[in-house]
Amino acid sequence: MxxxxxxxxxxxxxxxxxxxxxxxxxxxxxxxxxxxxxxxxxxxxxxxxxxxxxxxxxxxxxxxxxxxxxxxxxxxxxxxxxxxxxxxxxxxxxxxxxxxxxxxxxxxxxxxxxxxxxxxxxxxxxxxxxxxxxxxxxxxxDNEALYTETTTLKERQNRLSDTITTIARSNQELSEKVAVASRLQAENIRVGVVNSRNKEKDDDDNEFKAKRVEKIKITFNLARNDVSPKETKQIMLRLIEPDGAALYNLSTGGGTFMIDGSEAFYTAKQDIVYDNTRQPVQFLYAKGAAYKTGLHTIELYEGGVMIGKTTFTLK
CATH class of the missing domain: 1.20.58 (Methane Monooxygenase Hydroxylase; Chain G, domain 1)
Known part of the structure; x- marks a missing residue:
């Protein structure tokens, strides 16, 4: 198989x-x-x-x-x-x-x-x-340094300005004091009258008969002042009548001048050479018209400043 x-x-x-x-x-x-x-x-x-x-x-x-x-x-x-x-x-x-x-x-x-x-x-x-x-x-x-320097300079300038201002103020004050001290003063102010016959009359009471007044005679001495410079001074006389008006006539030597910034009339003026010897000054003013009766005022000025004042009465 x-x-x-x-x-x-x-x-x-x-x-x-x-x-x-x-x-x-x-x-x-x-x-x-x-x-x-x-x-x-x-x-x-x-x-x-x-x-x-x-x-x-x-x-x-x-x-x-x-x-x-x-x-x-x-x-x-x-x-x-x-x-x-x-x-x-x-x-x-x-x-x-x-x-x-x-x-x-x-x-x-x-x-x-x-x-x-x-x-x-x-x-x-x-x-x-x-x-x-x-x-x-x-x-x-640099800016800070410049600012510091500028500030310092401004401070110095301000101090200098203050010093200059102080000096200027002191000089101004001194000048004002000198100006005040150098102001003349009229002393022994006497008022007399001269009649039409050229005879003078004085009165210790400064009272006179208006109808006999031909001229007004004002005499005074300039007081000694060792501060005031010896130079020509201009003396202004204002003869103010009883009604308050100053006698003013250009033909008799009147004019205007400044008193404290305001214009005023003066009756007569004359220039004198101040010699600090208490020298006498005389004003002889003839109105050329009848004088008003009442209280008359005599004001004397030099450099716009009053240096003397007196009154007299005409009856």
Missing amino acids: EQNPSPEPRNNSRILLIVALFLVLLGINGVLYWMNRQKNAENQQLTTQVQEKDDLLKTQITEYEKLKADFERQSQEVQAMGLSNDSLEAKIASINADLLKLRSFKAGSFSIKEQQRFKQRAQNFEAQLRKKDDEIAQLKA
């Missing part, structure tokens, strides 16, 4: 094929797993690089914003000192342009070359900023 061949070799081949297929699949899975890990690692590295670039970009933007704020501060300080800030405004404009460029970069596009370029520009701006701060500090120090 013929025997059937054994199925074992066929089964073994099948098993070997399955094992080989499994090993191949296992190898493929291993390769895929390794490739996937590599890809993940690369993605992680790329993500890290993008994040680092973004962080550097944010840091650079923050640095530029700080530079802009500092340059704006400098601009305000320079402007406050009344100086031109055109160069600072130009730097601020440049920084604004750089900020606009930095903010336009997309995620991960901030290249190393750009990083280096903007970093170098930021360093240059920083150096300029420090230099300008030093200049501003020196300007402030």
Whole structure:
């Protein structure tokens, strides 16, 4: 009887094929797993690089914003000192342009070359900023020194002005005192009358009959005064009638002069050379018309100041 061949070799081949297929699949899975890990690692590295670039970009933007704020501060300080800030405004404009460029970069596009370029520009701006701060500090120090010097000079000027004012006031007061002290004084004033026969009459009571008076005679001495300069003095006489009006006639030597800033009439005047010897002075006045009865007043002036006064009565 013929025997059937054994199925074992066929089964073994099948098993070997399955094992080989499994090993191949296992190898493929291993390769895929390794490739996937590599890809993940690369993605992680790329993500890290993008994040680092973004962080550097944010840091650079923050640095530029700080530079802009500092340059704006400098601009305000320079402007406050009344100086031109055109160069600072130009730097601020440049920084604004750089900020606009930095903010336009997309995620991960901030290249190393750009990083280096903007970093170098930021360093240059920083150096300029420090230099300008030093200049501003020196300007402030100079201004402070100038202000102190100016204040000191003003104080000295004020003190000098006060001193000059004090001296001027003292001189004015002294001049006023000298003016008062140098005023002449008429002493021993006497009044007499002269009739139509040229006869004189004196009366201790200074009372006379009006119808007999042709002329009025006034005599007096100028008192000694060592302060008043020896020079020509102009003596004014005012003869005031009972109604209060001063006799005034251009034809008999009358005129006007100033008393305390106001114009007044005088009856007669004469120039004398004052010699401080109690020299006598005499006025002889003829009205040329009948005299009024009543109390008459004699006033004597020199330099617009009254130096003597007396009265007499015509009856």
